[in-house]
Structures are given as C-alpha cells and as structure tokens.
Amino acid sequence: MDMDMPLTQDHCFLCGEELTENTDEHIFPKWLLHKFNLWNKTITLLNGTLIPYRMLKIPCCNTCNNEHLSQLEIDISKAVDGGYDSFIQLDQDKIFYWAAKILYGLFFKELSLNVDQRNPTAGTIMSPEAMKKFQTLHMLLQGIRFPTEYISVKPYSIFIFKIYEYEEDDWQESNFDYFDSLIQTVYGMKMNDIGFILCIEDSGVQAEFGKDYFNKYMDKTLHPVQLKELYAKINYKEYLAKYSPRYMTIQNDHERIVQVIEPSGYLFDDWSQEFYAHALAHIWSSYPHLGLEDIYFPPNRVMSYLTNEDGSFKQLPKHIFAKK
Incomplete structure (x- = not known):
C-alpha cells in the first residue's frame, strides 16, 4: 500500500484510483455466497458485531473489478466446482491473491464501520493507523494487476x-x-x-x-x-x-x-x-x-x-x- 494511498470509500481499494462512478466489489464473491447459501448468513467482525455476508462490499474501480478480479474469480470458482482434485492443480499464487484479497477487504471494510453503532464519535472498527500494518500485504496484492514473479x-x-x-x-x-x-x-x-x-x-x-x-x-x-x-x-x-x-x-x-x-x-x-x-x-x-x-x-x-x-x-x- 502506498503510504499516500487514500483509504476512503471514493477510491478503489486495490489500485487507489478515485472512483468516477459508484462501483463495489463483494469481499466474499457472489458466486461463493450463492454456492454455499451465505447471502443472509452473518460473519463476526473484530468488535464482535455481526454483519451479513452480502453487505460486505468495498469500493473498486471498473478496471480492477471487471478485468483483474473477475478473471481471478472465474479461475477460483471453476477450481472449487471441480473439488479438491481440481483445486490442488490451481496455481497457488491465485489462491494466495484470492484469499489475501478477502482478508485485506475485511480490514478495509472495517475502516468505514463504526465501532459502536450507538456512538458515531467513538471511531471506526479499524483505524487508518492500524491499516499501516497491511501496507506490505497491499503491495503483494498488486500481483492481481501486474504479472508478478517471486524469487x-x-x-x-x-x-x-x-x-x-x-x-x-x-x-x-x-x-x-x-x-x-x-x-x-x-x-x-x-x-x-x-x-x-x-x-x-x-x-x-x-x-x-x-x-x-x-x-x-x-x-x-x-x-x-x-x-x-x-x-x-x-x-x-x-x-x-x-x-x-x-x-x-x-x-x-x-x-x-x-x-x-x-x-x-x-x-x-x-x-x-x-x-x-x-x-x-x-x-x-x-x-x-x-x-x-x-x-x-x-x-x-x-x-x-x-x-x-x-x-x-x-x-x-x-x-x-x-x-x-
């Protein structure tokens, strides 16, 4: 993550570009929510509150959403449909990017959620300062956008x-x-x-x-x-x-x-x-x-x-x- 990258709802979580229109990326992809009937089920956030999977969305530009992430989701969903024997054949970098995007996406989402719904002045679940811990993770996630070789x-x-x-x-x-x-x-x-x-x-x-x-x-x-x-x-x-x-x-x-x-x-x-x-x-x-x-x-x-x-x-x- 670039030190100056804006961590706001009007900038793409992945590339940091300012959004010209309101587009969102589901943190847990829609194909996964439908496949495992998770649409209305809930997940526990860091502060102990529950939120439906379907509401876990983060800002994402059209290019990152429809080109880079879309192809990644297609590859993962096909491998999951094929079961274990198919999944173990998948390029592990793709599994890494997919899983790391979900983890980073959850932290990013918590930047926009109040830690106490009854007290909006109490701050958000995840602070911008705490997000600095994930700068290197965000850097690695750019492998979704750029072909990357690790040595x-x-x-x-x-x-x-x-x-x-x-x-x-x-x-x-x-x-x-x-x-x-x-x-x-x-x-x-x-x-x-x-x-x-x-x-x-x-x-x-x-x-x-x-x-x-x-x-x-x-x-x-x-x-x-x-x-x-x-x-x-x-x-x-x-x-x-x-x-x-x-x-x-x-x-x-x-x-x-x-x-x-x-x-x-x-x-x-x-x-x-x-x-x-x-x-x-x-x-x-x-x-x-x-x-x-x-x-x-x-x-x-x-x-x-x-x-x-x-x-x-x-x-x-x-x-x-x-x-x-």
Whole structure:
C-alpha cells in the first residue's frame, strides 16, 4: 500500500484510483455466497458485531473489478466446482491473491464501520493507523494487476487438505467455514471437500520448515475439527515468529519481480503447550465439550484429534459432533 494511498470509500481499494462512478466489489464473491447459501448468513467482525455476508462490499474501480478480479474469480470458482482434485492443480499464487484479497477487504471494510453503532464519535472498527500494518500485504496484492514473479521463495505458505463433504441435513458440520487472525494474518477456509490454510506473509517459512509434518496429512481425508487443529498449530507458530517479511521490488508498466528476503537465524520463540491449548480452545469454541478444561492437562498434554498417543494419524469418522 502506498503510504499516500487514500483509504476512503471514493477510491478503489486495490489500485487507489478515485472512483468516477459508484462501483463495489463483494469481499466474499457472489458466486461463493450463492454456492454455499451465505447471502443472509452473518460473519463476526473484530468488535464482535455481526454483519451479513452480502453487505460486505468495498469500493473498486471498473478496471480492477471487471478485468483483474473477475478473471481471478472465474479461475477460483471453476477450481472449487471441480473439488479438491481440481483445486490442488490451481496455481497457488491465485489462491494466495484470492484469499489475501478477502482478508485485506475485511480490514478495509472495517475502516468505514463504526465501532459502536450507538456512538458515531467513538471511531471506526479499524483505524487508518492500524491499516499501516497491511501496507506490505497491499503491495503483494498488486500481483492481481501486474504479472508478478517471486524469487527465490514465495511470500506465503499454503497448505491444502481434503476434507469430508456434508449433506444439507448433516450434523454439526457444514460445507463452508472461514476463520482468520488479525494479528498473525493466517487464514483458513473450508469449501465442500477443500480445506486450505494460508500464512499470508511468512516468507514461505512454515511451508519449508513444516514440510515433513504437514505432508503426512496430504493423502488423508480430514474431519473439519482436524482442519481447525492444524489451523491452530499454524496460527500459534506464526505468533511465535521473530522475523519480519522483507521484499525488494522491481517493476515496470507491465510486470514486476518481487525478491522475498529469506529470514535466517533464530526464527521462532519457544513453543508453550499451555498457550497453544488456549489458542486451540478458542478455534474449537464452536464445538460442544471442547473448552480449555476439556483439552488441556497440565503441564504439557493437549488433546489432539489429529494424532493418536503413538503419533500416528487419527482417522476420524465423518460424524462425531451432534448439533447443539
């Protein structure tokens, strides 16, 4: 994000151009809202309030909307229609741009929403100062507009898993789920039999260092509760990161090269099972009987749906949670 880029409702969220007409981009695209019946369902914002998915729109110019973003949505929607086997064939840069646009779009939207609807003078949910944290993310998002080559590693880590798909009348689970973290900018989503977790700006570190760990789940079919456990592990690991993303960019009118500076040295603080248990309990909070006292056994034992006591994979049945 350009330091001088206006973060206002009369400028395009992506390119920053002033809007000559009132055009909007759905943060969660319309094809996704219709496919998973999300139009009238709600999502929780940073301040705890609920807003319908359909109302999550941000200002976008015609060029960005109808050319750059439109083609990206076509590619993603086709891959989702084809299921897991199709999705894993997709260029991961496209998944990154699509997911990162949703995350950035949510933060941008919160710039225009009052933190307290009863007190308009209390400020907005997201402040312009806080948005400065996402300047590098906005810079990376320009890859939607300009063909971009990353060297020598990707600026992100992405993990894609096959997940159980459910019928309309199935138990607790559904075919769509979304979870993210403002602090670590880690993002997770379930769409039918596709589950993916994305570290937005980790310079590819988790994909590299966690390769052996995560690869053992790539040929399994996971239960959604297992996807959330993996998300909790990745999110907490990112919380422990001691490095900041660094980039060097060369750009002309038609393309750009982004060199991702690979971090070195001591990359993470020490893992704490107690703090991890708190993070896991939070992400599992939608499930009954999975509070902190149910999953954490001091000093170091944390319940797992992913692995058995001997470390082997725990294959879960499709149905394990009844609706509340």
